[in-house]
Amino acid sequence: MIPVCEPKLGKKELGYVIDCIKTNWISSKGKYITEFEEKFSEYCGAKYGVATCNGTTALHLVLASIELKPGDEVIVPTFTMIATANSVTYTGATPVLVDSEPQTWNIDPAKIEEKITKKTKSIMVMHTYGHPCDMDPILELAKKHDLYVIEDAAEAHGAEYKGKRAGALGDAGCFSFYANKIITTGEGGMVVTNDEKIAEMARLLRDQAFEPKRFLHRYIGFNYRMTNLQAAVGVAQMDLIDESVETRRRNAELYNSLLKDVGGITLPPEALWAKNVYWMYTVLVDDSFGMGRDKLMGYLREKGIDTRSAFYPIHTQPVYAKQYNGEKYPVAEELGRKGINLPSGNTLTKDQIRFIAETIASAKG
Numbered sequence: 001m002i003p004v005c006e007p008k009l010g011k012k013e014l015g016y017v018i019d020c021i022k023t024n025w026i027s028s029k030g031k032y033i034t035e036f037e038e039k040f041s042e043y044c045g046a047k048y049g050v051a052t053c054n055g056t057t058a059l060h061l062v063l064a065s066i067e068l069k070p071g072d073e074v075i076v077p078t079f080t081m082i083a084t085a086n087s088v089t090y091t092g093a094t095p096v097l098v099d100s101e102p103q104t105w106n107i108d109p110a111k112i113e114e115k116i117t118k119k120t121k122s123i124m125v126m127h128t129y130g131h132p133c134d135m136d137p138i139l140e141l142a143k144k145h146d147l148y149v150i151e152d153a154a155e156a157h158g159a160e161y162k163g164k165r166a167g168a169l170g171d172a173g174c175f176s177f178y179a180n181k182i183i184t185t186g187e188g189g190m191v192v193t194n195d196e197k198i199a200e201m202a203r204l205l206r207d208q209a210f211e212p213k214r215f216l217h218r219y220i221g222f223n224y225r226m227t228n229l230q231a232a233v234g235v236a237q238m239d240l241i242d243e244s245v246e247t248r249r250r251n252a253e254l255y256n257s258l259l260k261d262v263g264g265i266t267l268p269p270e271a272l273w274a275k276n277v278y279w280m281y282t283v284l285v286d287d288s289f290g291m292g293r294d295k296l297m298g299y300l301r302e303k304g305i306d307t308r309s310a311f312y313p314i315h316t317q318p319v320y321a322k323q324y325n326g327e328k329y330p331v332a333e334e335l336g337r338k339g340i341n342l343p344s345g346n347t348l349t350k351d352q353i354r355f356i357a358e359t360i361a362s363a364k365g
């Protein structure tokens with residue numbers, strides 16, 4: 001089976017992990033945490049990095065750090081992975097949904113303002129499959145209405161908007177280092193920010209809100225700490241980040257050249273102002289393809305090719321269906337119905353990409 005996404009780990013990762021074990025620094029204190037936070041935040045163009053145990057906790061931590069509370073609202077795209085909306089729900093605030101724009105598949109900046117109310121505290125964007133959002137109009141709206149802009153950049157390590165890296169475009173950015181991400185720590189996450197207050201609060205809340213006077217707490221904190229073992233892998237992965245991004249982009253270029261003439265397949269977007277890192281190389285299977293998305297996934301599976309469907313929009317999720325009953329977001333619904341993530345990992349070979357493209361073309365008949 002050609003996997004959708006496999007991590008690429010080397011001798012350096014092993015060496016650093018062995019170092020943690022030999023020196024007994026295996027929990028959340030140790031030199032690799034700080035080194036990883038510094039290296040990754042600097043890579044993003046942010047002053048501060050706060051490492052967490054996964055991307056979901058990074059999102060929740062940043063929302064807790066801006067002190068969201070029940071009754072507040074956060075604008076999020078409906079076309080996203082469930083953690084984006086869940087992180088808002090964890091705080092007691094309400095995710096308010098916005099449709100995608102067809103050009104980038106990201107939150108549609110033109111549809112945000114109509115959703116802003118007196119309760120809105122933040123706009124949380126998500127850079128879908130590694131394509132950055134069109135940030136200028138979003139930042140302008142946020143300024144006008146005095147809102148935080150949080151980036152769910154879980155999928156967008158190294159992606160660029162007008163030459164600036166994702167994660168440092170708004171008030172704070174959140175990354176995931178799950179095994180299928182552009183760089184990985186197995187499980188892991190990070191909040192990056194240029195805002196000292198957000199960074200300080202995130203550091204405090206990540207660690208049970210322990211303060212210098214130990215065991216006295218002013219806030220309800222969490223244990224969202226990353227281990228030194230995870231960070232050791234992250235430090236080694238930082239040596240590979242540029243190569244990983246370039247591999248993803250080269251793979252996408254080859255896929256694009258092989259699939260562009262296959263009728264009924266829409267290729268992934270890359271706006272003129274964007275550097276897409278193609279975390280997941282995703283195409284749309286249009287009705288004119290002659291075989292539905294789910295059927296194509298089954299066909300590819302039979303040929304030894306693993307794929308994933310695109311996200312089911314938040315308003316269509318069973319767990320959120322009641323909350324968003326009757327709301328319609330046609331672009332997101334179409335993306336959710338037609339989108340397919342093709343194998344995209346750093347270990348994918350050119351021959352495998354050719355085989356996948358040929359198999360898709362043969363499914364068309």
Ligand SMILES: Cc1ncc(COP(=O)(O)O)c(C=O)c1O
Pocket residue numbers: 054055056057080081083084126152154155175176177178187188189
């Ligand atoms: C957009 C988005 N947000 C959040 C997450 C959550 O990250 P994690 O799985 O590390 O908790 C993911 C994970 O893939 C994601 O794609």
